[in-house]
Amino acid sequence: MRFGWEHPATLAALALLAPLAWLWLRRRRRPPATVSSLVLWRRIARPQGPRRERRLPPLFVAQALLLAAGATALAGPFLARPAPPGPTRDAIVVLDVSASMQAKSAGGSRFDAAREAAVARARELGGAGRKLTVVAAGSEPRVLGAGLDGERAARLLEAVKVDDVAGNTAAAVEFASAQAGPDGTVDLFTDLAPPDPVLSRDARAATTLHRFGEGGANLAIAAVRVDASPFDAAGSGRVLVTVRSFADAPRAVEVELAPLDPGRGPTLRRRVSVPPRTSETAAFDDLPWTGASAARLVGGDDLPLDDRAYGWFPPRRTLRVVLVGDDPALAEAMERLLREVEHTEFRTLPPAEWRPDAAADVTIFDGFAPPVPPPGNVAYLAPRQGNPDVTVGPAPVESRLAETRDHALLRGVQNPATLLGGRAVGLAASPGLQPIMVGRAEGRATVLAAAGGEAGRRVVATAFPLRPHDLRDPDALPSLVFTLNLVRWLSPAVADGALVRTTGERVINSADEPITRITAPDGSKSGLTTGEGFPLDRAGVYRVLSGSRERPLLVGFADPGESDVRRPPIDEQAPAVVAPERTARPPSDAAPRETSTSWVRPALLGLLGLMLAEWLLVVAEARRRGDDVG
Amino acid sequence: MAALSRAQPAGGPRLLDEAFSPAVLGALERVRMRARHASGERPGHTPVRGRSDTGGTEVDRHTAYAPGDDLRRIDWAAYARLGELLTRRYVAEREVPVWLVLDSSASMGPDEPGGKLDMAAAIAAVVGAVALAGGDRVHLAALPGEGAPREAGPLRGRRSLPVLRSFLATLAPQGAGTDLADGLAKLLRGLRRGLVFLVSDFLFEEDAIERALDAIGRGRCEGKVVQVLSREDRDPSWLHDRDVLLDRETGEMLPFDGSPATLARYEAALNAHVAGLHAAAARRAMMASLTTTDAGLRAFLRDELPRLGLRLVR
Numbered sequence: 001m002r003f004g005w006e007h008p009a010t011l012a013a014l015a016l017l018a019p020l021a022w023l024w025l026r027r028r029r030r031p032p033a034t035v036s037s038l039v040l041w042r043r044i045a046r047p048q049g050p051r052r053e054r055r056l057p058p059l060f061v062a063q064a065l066l067l068a069a070g071a072t073a074l075a076g077p078f079l080a081r082p083a084p085p086g087p088t089r090d091a092i093v094v095l096d097v098s099a100s101m102q103a104k105s106a107g108g109s110r111f112d113a114a115r116e117a118a119v120a121r122a123r124e125l126g127g128a129g130r131k132l133t134v135v136a137a138g139s140e141p142r143v144l145g146a147g148l149d150g151e152r153a154a155r156l157l158e159a160v161k162v163d164d165v166a167g168n169t170a171a172a173v174e175f176a177s178a179q180a181g182p183d184g185t186v187d188l189f190t191d192l193a194p195p196d197p198v199l200s201r202d203a204r205a206a207t208t209l210h211r212f213g214e215g216g217a218n219l220a221i222a223a224v225r226v227d228a229s230p231f232d233a234a235g236s237g238r239v240l241v242t243v244r245s246f247a248d249a250p251r252a253v254e255v256e257l258a259p260l261d262p263g264r265g266p267t268l269r270r271r272v273s274v275p276p277r278t279s280e281t282a283a284f285d286d287l288p289w290t291g292a293s294a295a296r297l298v299g300g301d302d303l304p305l306d307d308r309a310y311g312w313f314p315p316r317r318t319l320r321v322v323l324v325g326d327d328p329a330l331a332e333a334m335e336r337l338l339r340e341v342e343h344t345e346f347r348t349l350p351p352a353e354w355r356p357d358a359a360a361d362v363t364i365f366d367g368f369a370p371p372v373p374p375p376g377n378v379a380y381l382a383p384r385q386g387n388p389d390v391t392v393g394p395a396p397v398e399s400r401l402a403e404t405r406d407h408a409l410l411r412g413v414q415n416p417a418t419l420l421g422g423r424a425v426g427l428a429a430s431p432g433l434q435p436i437m438v439g440r441a442e443g444r445a446t447v448l449a450a451a452g453g454e455a456g457r458r459v460v461a462t463a464f465p466l467r468p469h470d471l472r473d474p475d476a477l478p479s480l481v482f483t484l485n486l487v488r489w490l491s492p493a494v495a496d497g498a499l500v501r502t503t504g505e506r507v508i509n510s511a512d513e514p515i516t517r518i519t520a521p522d523g524s525k526s527g528l529t530t531g532e533g534f535p536l537d538r539a540g541v542y543r544v545l546s547g548s549r550e551r552p553l554l555v556g557f558a559d560p561g562e563s564d565v566r567r568p569p570i571d572e573q574a575p576a577v578v579a580p581e582r583t584a585r586p587p588s589d590a591a592p593r594e595t596s597t598s599w600v601r602p603a604l605l606g607l608l609g610l611m612l613a614e615w616l617l618v619v620a621e622a623r624r625r626g627d628d629v630g
Numbered sequence: 631m632a633a634l635s636r637a638q639p640a641g642g643p644r645l646l647d648e649a650f651s652p653a654v655l656g657a658l659e660r661v662r663m664r665a666r667h668a669s670g671e672r673p674g675h676t677p678v679r680g681r682s683d684t685g686g687t688e689v690d691r692h693t694a695y696a697p698g699d700d701l702r703r704i705d706w707a708a709y710a711r712l713g714e715l716l717t718r719r720y721v722a723e724r725e726v727p728v729w730l731v732l733d734s735s736a737s738m739g740p741d742e743p744g745g746k747l748d749m750a751a752a753i754a755a756v757v758g759a760v761a762l763a764g765g766d767r768v769h770l771a772a773l774p775g776e777g778a779p780r781e782a783g784p785l786r787g788r789r790s791l792p793v794l795r796s797f798l799a800t801l802a803p804q805g806a807g808t809d810l811a812d813g814l815a816k817l818l819r820g821l822r823r824g825l826v827f828l829v830s831d832f833l834f835e836e837d838a839i840e841r842a843l844d845a846i847g848r849g850r851c852e853g854k855v856v857q858v859l860s861r862e863d864r865d866p867s868w869l870h871d872r873d874v875l876l877d878r879e880t881g882e883m884l885p886f887d888g889s890p891a892t893l894a895r896y897e898a899a900l901n902a903h904v905a906g907l908h909a910a911a912a913r914r915a916m917m918a919s920l921t922t923t924d925a926g927l928r929a930f931l932r933d934e935l936p937r938l939g940l941r942l943v944r
Contacts, residue, residue, distance in 0.1 A: 032874040036737045036863055037833035038884050044895040
C-alpha cells in the first residue's frame with residue numbers, strides 16, 4: 001500500500017494557517033456590556049481568578065480545517081495498493097427440471113440422462129478444486145446449494161426431481177451467469193437445443209450447454225371442458241376432451257374418460273384421429289356418473305405427463321331455493337327464470353312466515369335480513385337492516401359503479417353498472433364479506449356488493465335489488481347472468497365441488513375460496529394461513545380443507561411449450577455439448593496490477609461540509625450578537 | 631430562531647403606536663375585563679360582588695323563608711312550582727377602579743422603540759383601552775427610579791383615550807433604586823377594592839417583589855402583574871465575548887466571565903426568578919404574565935391577555 005500526492009507543491013498553501021491564527025488570536029477590546037440589572041448576575045458571580053486565556057473559537061477551527069481541506073484537495077492525495085490476484089472462479093451447474101425433461105429417452109427419461117451427466121460434471125469440477133453452486137431450473141431458478149465441493153454437489157443433484165411445470169431455463173442461466181461473475185463458468189444440462197435458450201452475450205460467454213434428447217413425438221390432452229351445471233337435467237352434461245398432436249405424422253389415439261372412483265360408473269372411450277400438429281376433440285355425452293373424473297390417452301407417446309387430465313362433473317341433485325320477500329313480481333320473475341333450470345325447486349315466503357329452519361339450500365332475502373341468519377347459504381338483496389351476516393350503513397346514497405373485483409358472481413356480467421338502481425341501501429363493511437362491486441358517492445367509496453363466507457357457508461349481500469322486469473327480459477343480460485351466478489355460487493354442490501387447476505398455478509387461502517390445509521398427491525400436508533399461497537408443482541389429485549369440508553383438488557398439466565418435446569438430432573450442426581462463446585481473456589502472467597484510490601473527492605466533499613459548518617457558525621455568531629441575519 | 635427573526639428592531643415603529651392603531655383598538659372592542667368576583671358581561675358592567683344584600687338588584691341565591699323576611703322578596707313562582715316559600719337574596723354591586731401602574735425606572739430602558747418601557751406602555755394602553763371601553767374608572771401611574779410618581783386620572787370612557795396615550799407616550803426610563811413597594815403603598819393608600827395592573831421587569835430582589843405585591847393586596851385589591859423582559863435579558867449569549875457588565879440603572883460594573891457555564895447559570899437563575907415571581911403572585915391569588923419585547927404586541931394580545939382575565943366576548 002502506498003500513499004502519495006499528485007501535486008505536493010500545493011501543500012504550501014497550508015502556510016496560510018499561521019496568519020489566520022494570528023488574526024484570531026489578536027484580542028479585541030470590547031466595551032462593558034450594559035444589562036438591565038446586576039441583581040441576577042451578582043447572584044451567580046464567582047470569585048474571579050486570573051482571566052482565562054482566550055480559546056480559539058470554533059469558527060477559527062472551521063476556517064483552519066477549510067483551508068487545510070482545500071490545500072489537501074488541490075494536492076491530489078491518493079492511496080495505491082496492489083490489485084487482488086482475481087476473483088475466485090465459481091462453477092455453477094444448472095439442471096433443467098421442467099416438464100419436458102420427463103420425455104422418454106433411451107432407457108429412461110431425458111432428465112435421468114441429464115442428471116447423470118450433471119453429477120459426473122460436478123465431480124469433475126470439484127476434483128479441479130472448484131467450488132460449486134447447484135441451481136434447479138424450474139418455473140423459476142432454485143439454488144439448491146452454494147460453495148459446495150464436488151461430492152456434496154453430486155449428492156444434491158442425485159436428489160433432484162423433475163417438476164410437472166413449465167420451465168424458464170433462460171432465467172436460470174442468466175441468474176447463474178450473474179452469480180458466476182466474469183471468470184466463472186456455467187454448465188447447463190437441458191433438453192433444449194440451440195438457439196434455445198435465448199441468452200445474453202455475457203451468459204453465452206459463460207455457459208456450456210449439455211443437450212439431452214432428440215426426436216420426439218407426443219400427444220397431449222390440451223383441455224377438458226365440462227358443459228354441466230347443477231341446473232342441468234340428469235344425463236344432459238357434456239364433456240369435451242381436446243387432444244393436441246405435437247407429432248409430425250398423423251396419429252390415432254383412444255381417449256378414455258372414467259370416474260376417479262371406479263365404483264361410480266363405467267369407463268367411456270372415444271377414438272380420435274389427429275392430423276400432424278393440430279387438435280381434435282373427443283365428445284362424451286350423457287355421462288352416467290358425476291363427480292371427479294379423469295381423461296386419459298391410451299397408448300404410449302414420449303411424454304406421459306400430459307396424457308392425463310381431470311374434470312369435475314357437478315352432482316345432479318335438486319337445488320332448493322327460497323325467496324323471502326313481499327314483492328310478488330320478483331317472486332314470479334324468479335320462478336319463471338328458475339323454472340327453466342331443471343332440478344331446481346323454487347318457493348316464495350313472506351318475511352313473516354319465514355323461519356330459520358325452513359328447508360332450503362339457498363335462501364334469498366329481498367329487502368329483508370332476519371335477526372338470526374339461516375344456517376345455509378344466503379343472499380341479501382338491498383336489506384333494510386343488518387344482522388350478523390351483513391351490516392347496513394346509514395341512509396342510502398346514490399352510488400356510481402367505480403370498480404369490480406374478479407369473482408365468480410360477476411363472471412360473464414358484461415355491464416355491471418346496469419345492475420344498479422331501484423331502492424338501494426348503504427352497505428357497510430361486514431366481517432367475513434369482501435367487496436366485489438365498489439361504488440363511489442360524494443367522493444367516498446361505497447360497497448355495492450360483497451361476498452364471502454366461513455366454514456363452508458356462503459353469503460352474498462347487494463346494495464341494490466333485483467328488478468323483476470329485468471329477469472323477464474332476455475335483453476337484460478347482466479341481471480339474468482348475475483342472478484344465475486348468484487344461485488350457482490350459492491349452490492352447495494358448487495361450494496362442495498372439486499377445484500380444478502393446472503400445474504404452475506398457486507392455490508391461495510382467500511376469502512373467496514378459503515383453503516386452510518392442502519394434502520399433496522404424495523401425502524404430504526401443508527397448512528395455509530390467510531392470504532398464503534401453495535405452488536402446484538405436481539400433477540395429480542390433491543385434497544384441500546375448505547372450511548370444515550374436505551374437497552378434491554384436481555391438478556392437471558397443460559402447457560403446449562413443454563408438451564412439444566421434438567428436438568433436432570444430435571449431430572455436428574447441433575452437437576451434444578455447445579461450448580461457451582468465450583472472448584479473449586487477459587494474459588494471466590501480466591505484471592501485478594496496482595489499483596489507485598483517489599482521495600480528491602472525499603477531500604472536496606469535506607471542503608463543502610466545512611464551508612457549510614463555517615456558514616452555520618457565522619450565523620450562530622451573528623444571532624448571539626443580536627444581528628439580524630435575515 | 632423564528633421568534634428572534636420576528637423581533638421588533640430597535641428604531642422601528644413604537645409598540646405604543648401599534649397599541650393605538652385602529653386595528654388593535656378595533657380588536658379590543660370585543661375584549662372584556664373580568665375581575666375575579668365580577669358578575670357582568672355587558673359593557674360598563676364590571677362590578678365586584680360584595681356581601682349578599684337584600685338591597686341589591688341582582689339575584690344571588692334563594693334561601694328558605696324565615697319569619698321577618700320581606701314578603702316582597704318571596705319567589706311566588708318557585709312556590710307555585712315547588713310548594714316551598716323561598717326568599718330571593720340579592721347581591722350588591724360596587725364599581726371597581728382599575729389602576730395601571732408602570733415601572734419606569736432606568737432598568738426598563740433603553741428608551742427606544744421596541745424597548746421594555748415601550749412594551750410596558752403598549753400593554754398599559756391595551757388594558758386601559760379595554761377598561762375605558764368597558765366603562766371602568768382608570769387611574770394611571772408611573773413609578774420612576776427616583777422622585778415622585780407621575781399620576782393621571784381618573785379617566786372614563788373612550789373619550790379619555792387621548793389622555794391615556796399622551797401620558798404613556800411621555801414616559802421615559804429614569805432613576806436608580808427602584809422600590810416599587812414604597813411607591814405602590816403611597817399610590818394605593820386608602821384604596822378599597824380595585825384592579826391593579828403592575829407592569830415591570832421585576833429584576834430586583836425577591837423581598838422587594840414580595841413587598842410590592844403585599845402593597846397591592848393590602849387594600850383587598852385584585853392584582854395582576856405583567857413582567858416584561860427584553861431579548862437581552864432572556865438570552866445572555868450575546869455576552870459571550872464580554873469581560874465587564876454595566877448596570878443600566880445604578881451604573882455599577884461587575885467583572886464577568888462569559889463562559890458557557892456562566893451563561894447557563896444566569897439562564898437558570900433568571901428562570902428561578904421568574905418562577906419565584908409567579909409563585910409569589912399565586913400565593914396572593916394574583917394573575918401573572920410574562921412577555922418579551924421580541925415577541926411583539928400581537929403575541930401578547932393573543933397569548934397573555936387571556937391570562938390576565940381579559941377575554942374575548944362574542
